[in-house]
């Protein structure tokens with residue numbers, strides 16, 4: 074029945090103020106209001122319809138994306154949306170587009186690596202979308218190994234130009250979003266060569282297509298790299314291939330904040346670390362962590378609502394069957410994901426602060442926190458995207474057979490999300506960067522240099538190597554200090570074990586290769602500690618609203634104890650806890666699930682997602698799942714006709730032949 078809220082009894086059970094939780098989730102009252110207003114604006118505008126997306130072919134899908142992007146831009150101007158509002162708009166439109174790379178990487182690359190003069194020239198053009206840019210770093214032969222890129226930018230002192238060239242097939246740019254069919258310009262990463270000397274990889278602004286007829290400029294071969302995983306999903310994006318044949322650009326189009334080439338061809342390095350060339354990646358990795366909480370919370374919202382609607386088994390004397398959300402196995406799979414969504418939200422907020430802090434310091438020529446910012450963004454990007462991709466898939470399974478239907482919204486969400494484990498740095502490669510940072514920190518412990526930031530806990534080396542958990546009963550695991558100490562001791566001991574083992578090899582490089590699987594595990598332990606500690610820190614803030622803080626305390630304990638249960642081998646083998654304490658943690662976890670249960674629907678309502686944004690029949694706010702699933706099925710193009718195309722051509726002759734054979 075339309076208008077009935079089938080989930081109302083669940084909502085009535087909530088033990089906290091949902092409206093206040095919405096504000097905590099959004100970050101502030103103001104952020105909530107912006108997000109709520111823009112979500113409704115998108116949901117109510119038929120131009121942003123997306124329910125037909127999975128049935129469109131690639132060309133229609135892509136054209137549809139171009140239409141939406143142009144319309145979105147028109148609305149941004151008409152409504153005079155500010156940057157935050159425009160970001161919300163893009164997020165609720167929920168369709169990856171070339172504009173993501175233009176705003177998300179091309180503009181930040183110029184801002185971060187361009188000189189003041191270069192910013193003055195290029196940014197106004199980009200802000201007004203008079204040019205459209207992409208970020209072209211990865212090549213066919215190299216993505217992770219940025220120093221292995223092959224494209225060359227050779228300075229020609231005769232003409233005061235760089236000659237951009239792709240010397241081999243493997244040097245073709247391959248993957249950049251927006252490049253395939255739309256970008257007029259790109260920040261292109263290439264090896265800088267002056268006077269025969271290779272100075273490594275630098276960024277250059279290169280025009281790719283004519284601003285008049287959109288044709289590639291002379292010397293440029295460019296196109297799309299082909300269909301990607303999932304039908305709709307990331308196929309709204311034109312990931313591209315690009316080959317240069319001695320393309321000339323003026324010298325002042327090398328991004329020269331980090332280093333310069335003079336008119337005479339002299340290479341001059343500024344007094345800043347060369348790693349700033351990688352700055353755009355640090356920026357984007359930070360945004361990816363917040364996006365992880367959004368993607369995971371979406372999947373969790375769908376699976377939680379549907380689990381409260383779906384009933385299987387357990388009917389006695391005609392009573393209703395059991396809601397599947399009441400099964401302990403369902404809770405043990407679902408509630409840690411709910412807790413993770415909140416955990417990633419808070420660590421994302423903190424990472425945003427860290428990024429702003431490092432940016433301010435860089436402007437003041439203080440580069441001291443750059444390694445910490447790199448390690449945190451790389452590690453947390455890796456941890457949260459892997460957990461989110463796995464979590465979305467788990468949510469699909471939690472919805473049983475119906476989760477496999479596109480109308481559940483989950484297959485497309487997974488397909489569009491899963492490349493986040495690869496782009497902006499393969500997750501394993503990024504964890505190895507964290508491990509490198511950890512090994513460096515451990516090796517400096519004896520030198521009197523105190524570790525800072527997220528590795529500060531390593532400064533308590535002696536205590537962390539000796540401490541034993543004093544948990545005696547299950548409820549002791551609810552004490553934040555007890556949890557924190559166990560996570561710190563586990564992370565530290567795993568890092569120290571790796572550092573000791575590294576000394577057994579003839580060179581650090583050989584040791585790093587051989588021990589890389591252990592190093593990755595140590596990095597994961599460190600990153601999990603960061604997430605747990607930032608959740609605990611969040612709870613130390615003043616959090617208003619009836620029952621809101623209590624719910625967050627429960628979720629924080631669920632997140633930490635779920636990790637402890639999942640990785641209990643680490644905690645036991647490092648001697649941080651005993652087997653008895655491990656089972657007490659599990660006992661406490663079971664009891665926490667019972668406390669989450671009555672609040673589960675309200676906890677996902679707090680995400681404040683519209684039905685349009687969720688794009689899921691199973692996750693509908695009103696829980697009216699079955700009639701809508703039935704309705705949705707009939708909308709499939711196959712149901713446009715009773716007898717399908719191809720029947721008369723292929724099936725009928727087969728049936729006729731069988732009938733003839735039977736008669737013989």
Ligand SMILES: CCCCCCCC/C=C\CCCCCCCCCCC/C=C/C(=O)SCCNC(=O)CCNC(=O)[C@H](O)C(C)(C)COP(=O)(O)OP(=O)(O)OC[C@H]1O[C@@H](n2cnc3c(N)ncnc32)[C@H](O)[C@@H]1OP(=O)(O)O
Pocket residue numbers: 141142143145146159160162163166168170172173174176177178208210211216217218219220250348349351352354355357360443444447495496497498499502503506509513
């Ligand atoms: C619908 C229309 C709507 C319209 C609305 C309009 C409005 C919209 C508004 C806004 C929209 C915004 C949208 C944003 C959305 C963004 C979407 C993003 C999509 C993502 C697309 C994907 C892009 C990409 O993938 S780009 C390519 C990324 N590539 C990688 O990540 C490569 C990974 N590899 C590396 O990073 C490195 O090579 C490495 C780190 C693995 C190794 O590098 P290497 O040089 O070899 O270094 P190494 O020797 O190991 O280390 C040397 C020292 O340098 C340190 N270091 C390394 N990296 C960094 C760094 N990044 N920063 C600082 N320091 C670094 C390292 O630790 C070493 O230090 P040490 O002291 O020597 O130990």
Ligand SMILES: Cc1cc2nc3c(=O)[nH]c(=O)nc-3n(C[C@H](O)[C@H](O)[C@H](O)COP(=O)(O)OP(=O)(O)OC[C@H]3O[C@@H](n4cnc5c(N)ncnc54)[C@H](O)[C@@H]3O)c2cc1C
Pocket residue numbers: 174208209210211214215216217218247248249250307312492495496497498499500501502505589
């Ligand atoms: C959807 C999508 C969008 C993208 N958008 C862009 C874009 O806009 N611009 C752009 O420039 N790029 C883009 N990329 C490229 C992306 O950044 C790279 O694919 C990514 O950095 C991984 O590099 P790779 O493909 O070379 O993987 P590889 O490094 O070849 O990885 C293959 C395997 O090798 C392993 N491996 C690699 N190195 C090591 C090591 N040192 N130790 C242990 N294991 C290792 C990896 O873990 C992985 O399992 C995009 C990619 C995708 C999928």
